[in-house]
């Protein structure tokens with residue numbers, strides 16, 4: 087595979103950090119973002135990637151992020167919109183401020199950053215955008231209003247971007263993992279070898295990148311095959 091220039095949001099832990107490590111291990115250039123400076127520094131030191139403290143919900147941070155990625159790497163070939171947060175509440179008990187804050191990250195921030203990168207990809211007539219949605223964006227469930235709605239939005243806008251960018255040689259893939267064992271929403275301590283690990287999602291993205299450029303995987307759902315097994 088050719089060496090590619092990755093920009094990954096939310097690379098300081100979880101799925102994003104696994105992808106930073108895998109892409110670096112395969113010889114690619116990587117700039118990633120996060121909010122927690124200590125975690126950013128740790129992933130950068132371990133992987134040799136460039137880490138930036140930048141909040142995807144802040145427009146000026148997104149401007150800085152794109153400038154830094156282009157400045158460091160000379161361009162962007164692969165944008166991975168991974169940064170995302172969760173909030174669970176039943177209708178009747180939804181905190182609208184928290185809903186707006188979540189949409190600022192999971193949806194509006196993702197759009198703002200891609201809005202800045204898309205012209206670069208169109209100009210070079212090549213590139214990849216991976217949007218990390220969720221199986222929560224494929225099927226609604228109790229307490230899912232806010233998070234599921236944000237991920238349905240990501241699936242919908244991914245289809246719009248496919249229609250707009252495919253004629254320019256740009257691939258847009260929406261990735262929908264089922265439950266992954268990360269610290270997402272503060273959950274820790276799980277270690278079931280039969281459930282998904284962050285590296286499984288990272289490997290799926292690298293598999294999509296390994297396909298011939300004439301092919302497109304528009305949407306990928308990733309499940310654990312037998313998550314009911316306890317050991």
Ligand SMILES: NC(=O)c1ccc[n+]([C@@H]2O[C@H](COP(=O)([O-])OP(=O)(O)OC[C@H]3O[C@@H](n4cnc5c(N)ncnc54)[C@H](OP(=O)(O)O)[C@@H]3O)[C@@H](O)[C@H]2O)c1
Pocket residue numbers: 095096097098099100101102103119120121122123125126140141142143168169170171172191218219220221262263264265266267268269270271284
């Ligand atoms: N874990 C699951 O079960 C699961 C399943 C399906 C989809 N997903 C999706 O996969 C993505 C990654 O989740 P994860 O499980 O890896 O979660 P995680 O372990 O909590 O990691 C989330 C990453 O996103 C970053 N982040 C959060 N808000 C940010 C912001 N405003 N600006 C920049 N970076 C931000 C975090 O950085 P800091 O820690 O430095 O703030 C962290 O690096 C999310 O979009 C999530 O919705 C997760």
